[in-house]
Amino acid sequence: MNRDAETASRTNGSPQPPWHRRIVQGLLYGSGVDRDKKAKARLGLAMVAFAAVYLVIGARLVLYAVAQDAHVARRAVSGDRVATSRPDILDRNGEILASDVMTPSLFAEPRRIIDADEASELLTAVIPDLDEPDVRERLSSKRGFVWLKREISAKQQKEVHDLGLPGVGFLTENKRVYPNGNEASHVVGHVNVDNQGIAGIEKWLDGRGLADLHRAGFASDNNQRPIELALDLRVQHAMHDELLAARAKFKAIAAAGLVLDVRTGEIVSMVSVPDYDSNNPKQALDPTRINRLTTGVYEMGSTFKALTIGMGLDSGKMNLSTTFDARMPLRYGRFHISDYHAQNRVLSIPEIFTYSSNIGAARVALRVGVEEHRAFLKKMGQLDRLRTELPESAEPIVPRRWGELNTVTIAFGHGLSVAPLQAVMGVAALMNGGLLIPPTFLKRSEKEARAIAKRVVKPETSMQMRYLMRLNAEKGSASKVDVKGYYVGGKTGTAEKVINGRYSKTRLLTDFMAVLPSDNPRYLLLIMLDEPQGLPETHNFATAGWNAAPTAAKVIARIAPLLGIEPRFDLPPADRQILASAKVTR
Amino acid sequence: MIIRIVHLIVVCLFVAAAIHVYQIKFDSTVEAERLAKIRAEIKRERNAIAALRSEWARLDTPARIQDLAERYTKLKQADAIQYEDLGRLPERPPQIVPMDASDPIAVIIENAEGGGDSDITTGSVPNGGAR
Numbered sequence: 001m002n003r004d005a006e007t008a009s010r011t012n013g014s015p016q017p018p019w020h021r022r023i024v025q026g027l028l029y030g031s032g033v034d035r036d037k038k039a040k041a042r043l044g045l046a047m048v049a050f051a052a053v054y055l056v057i058g059a060r061l062v063l064y065a066v067a068q069d070a071h072v073a074r075r076a077v078s079g080d081r082v083a084t085s086r087p088d089i090l091d092r093n094g095e096i097l098a099s100d101v102m103t104p105s106l107f108a109e110p111r112r113i114i115d116a117d118e119a120s121e122l123l124t125a126v127i128p129d130l131d132e133p134d135v136r137e138r139l140s141s142k143r144g145f146v147w148l149k150r151e152i153s154a155k156q157q158k159e160v161h162d163l164g165l166p167g168v169g170f171l172t173e174n175k176r177v178y179p180n181g182n183e184a185s186h187v188v189g190h191v192n193v194d195n196q197g198i199a200g201i202e203k204w205l206d207g208r209g210l211a212d213l214h215r216a217g218f219a220s221d222n223n224q225r226p227i228e229l230a231l232d233l234r235v236q237h238a239m240h241d242e243l244l245a246a247r248a249k250f251k252a253i254a255a256a257g258l259v260l261d262v263r264t265g266e267i268v269s270m271v272s273v274p275d276y277d278s279n280n281p282k283q284a285l286d287p288t289r290i291n292r293l294t295t296g297v298y299e300m301g302s303t304f305k306a307l308t309i310g311m312g313l314d315s316g317k318m319n320l321s322t323t324f325d326a327r328m329p330l331r332y333g334r335f336h337i338s339d340y341h342a343q344n345r346v347l348s349i350p351e352i353f354t355y356s357s358n359i360g361a362a363r364v365a366l367r368v369g370v371e372e373h374r375a376f377l378k379k380m381g382q383l384d385r386l387r388t389e390l391p392e393s394a395e396p397i398v399p400r401r402w403g404e405l406n407t408v409t410i411a412f413g414h415g416l417s418v419a420p421l422q423a424v425m426g427v428a429a430l431m432n433g434g435l436l437i438p439p440t441f442l443k444r445s446e447k448e449a450r451a452i453a454k455r456v457v458k459p460e461t462s463m464q465m466r467y468l469m470r471l472n473a474e475k476g477s478a479s480k481v482d483v484k485g486y487y488v489g490g491k492t493g494t495a496e497k498v499i500n501g502r503y504s505k506t507r508l509l510t511d512f513m514a515v516l517p518s519d520n521p522r523y524l525l526l527i528m529l530d531e532p533q534g535l536p537e538t539h540n541f542a543t544a545g546w547n548a549a550p551t552a553a554k555v556i557a558r559i560a561p562l563l564g565i566e567p568r569f570d571l572p573p574a575d576r577q578i579l580a581s582a583k584v585t586r
Numbered sequence: 587m588i589i590r591i592v593h594l595i596v597v598c599l600f601v602a603a604a605i606h607v608y609q610i611k612f613d614s615t616v617e618a619e620r621l622a623k624i625r626a627e628i629k630r631e632r633n634a635i636a637a638l639r640s641e642w643a644r645l646d647t648p649a650r651i652q653d654l655a656e657r658y659t660k661l662k663q664a665d666a667i668q669y670e671d672l673g674r675l676p677e678r679p680p681q682i683v684p685m686d687a688s689d690p691i692a693v694i695i696e697n698a699e700g701g702g703d704s705d706i707t708t709g710s711v712p713n714g715g716a717r
Binding site for chain 2: 102
């Protein structure tokens with residue numbers, strides 16, 4: 001076939017190459033190869049290659065043209081956000097609890113500074129709180145970038161700008177501000193200078209992915225969705241205000257208060273004084289300023305009797321008219337259990353509750369049984385660490401071996417230390433119809449709450465407990481809390497604090513739990529005072545009925561209208577309003 | 587000859603296309619700059635809004651309002667009995683001005699002078715009812 005082609009070219013008249021070239025050609029390309037065809041193929045290949053190269057270049061140019069803006073924009077953003085932005089934290093009505101504000105920070109590039117001495121003198125003249133030797137040392141260093149001062153005012157920025165120093169510049173940073181300072185600090189928490197959450201909800205925010213966003217550099221948008229808390233700022237303020245007043249009046253070491261929505265488990269207010277200013281996080285290191293409601297564990301005293309009696313009524317082994325012998329103090333080895341308001345007679349369950357009889361509560365728990373008591377408290381969440389959104393939480397102190405004596409003391413609130421928030425959760429379950437709802441600091445609807453709620457007692461038990469709480473406000477130890485119009489019920493608790501391993505008679509922890517309104521509870525309120533002192537007007541008594549209960553009354557009078565509880569007057573007493581109406585509906 | 591004309595047309599088209607593409611590119615650059623400017627402005631405004639909002643939040647704190655109210659007003663804490671449901675309000679009081687009065691304004695003035703409105707106590711807190 002090649003031969004044919006050769007003969008064809010010969011007939012076309014092209015001259016035959018000389019013999020030596022033919023030999024060379026034969027050696028180089030092999031004999032019988034048409035060089036013209038080969039050259040054409042090579043040309044084609046070269047064209048394709050060049051076309052591909054130009055195509056790549058063209059495509060790349062198009063890409064540059066398209067992507068250029070994004071690139072520039074990103075550089076512009078990264079230039080002025082160092083401390084990354086965080087979402088606003090709002091209360092349940094949309095009031096700001098924490099927000100970001102852009103503030104300028106002063107930096108220097110020491111390599112570009114011409115005269116470090118002059119620059120440091122001028123700068124310290126404008127910003128007096130700069131330390132001159134320190135500034136001079138930083139400016140004369142060989143580093144590329146040093147911070148001189150974070151968060152300067154707009155006026156200072158202008159003055160430094162007017163100095164016209166080369167190598168000194170500003171970066172605007174996000175600074176976290178807390179307009180309410182102290183009032184919500186234990187809930188909201190605080191951040192460090194790099195805007196990382198250190199405590200409270202701020203820390204929780206970081207924990208759920210914000211920190212990762214920061215690291216990846218995506219969280220620099222001001223548009224992050226704000227976080228809405230369950231907290232009501234107005235209620236929080238009223239609580240804070242009254243607790244400060246109560247702490248001063250009763251000379252207590254500390255005071256704490258909590259308002260819980262019993263239907264949803266939302267924490268509407270949580271205050272623990274002494275507290276700290278979120279804008280000044282250094283104060284938070286002071287151990288006396290801890291949040292006593294979640295990070296402290298306490299023996300709650302008589303308020304625990306609510307759980308004991310609730311257990312008794314729910315066990316089916318007794319009803320409201322069952323009586324218990326409280327004539328004699330109980331003796332357990334060297335322990336001797338007596339009543340503070342000793343009646344020395346046989347008491348019915350409502351009487352045990354209203355006279356706050358230790359003996360009676362102990363006998364109720366004993367009749368239910370030691371193991372059942374423990375199981376009940378476990379079910380009510382009193383024996384395990386309660387975790388909320390707040391990173392701070394404390395493990396309850398549970399006796400390692402739970403014997404009869406433990407049941408006896410725990411029945412009236414000694415020998416088991418729990419976080420107060422935990423106790424509130426337990427009592428709330430007795431009030432709201434028998435559902436244990438884990439408390440939350442975030443907004444939650446009733447439907448969501450029902451989805452995670454756990455039934456722990458029967459609705460009838462809850463109804464009877466509401467009756468007892470109201471009865472206690474009508475004629476028992478909580479009579480000072482009966483705020484007219486809100487049908488409040490409550491239970492006092494006074495625990496002797498353990499000092500050097502022994503219960504002290506003078507150092508008390510008083511607490512008070514109030515439910516409002518008792519016939520159809522919406523909120524549960526806890527007031528706790530640490531070592532309140534007796535006053536002349538309280539006849540030198542320092543028990544809960546004289547300090548925690550009146551404080552609760554003041555708080556309720558202030559917050560009930562804010563919480564939208566409609567006042568009602570001339571309601572019948574508890575036995576008719578709560579017990580009788582329940583019978584009719586059943 | 588035809589080929590040459592075709593070449594010429596194609597070259598002209600190429601030049602026109604290049605000019606057009608350049609124009610589009612130029613416009614888009616202008617638009618991009620405008621966009622960047624507006625973005626920067628939005629950012630600035632957002633920051634200003636955030637600053638003002640936090641300033642307002644600071645001025646609006648209940649603690650500050652309470653302090654001001656205690657210092658400059660005689661307002662007291664509302665008592666529970668001062669809250670009432672709208673549906674339970676009493677009937678509207680009878681009209682002050684009779685329908686057939688010849689000079690209604692004179693009647694109002696007379697009533698006002700006779701009544702003396704400066705000492706009227708509003709609300710219904712009994713003595714010692716509120717703190």
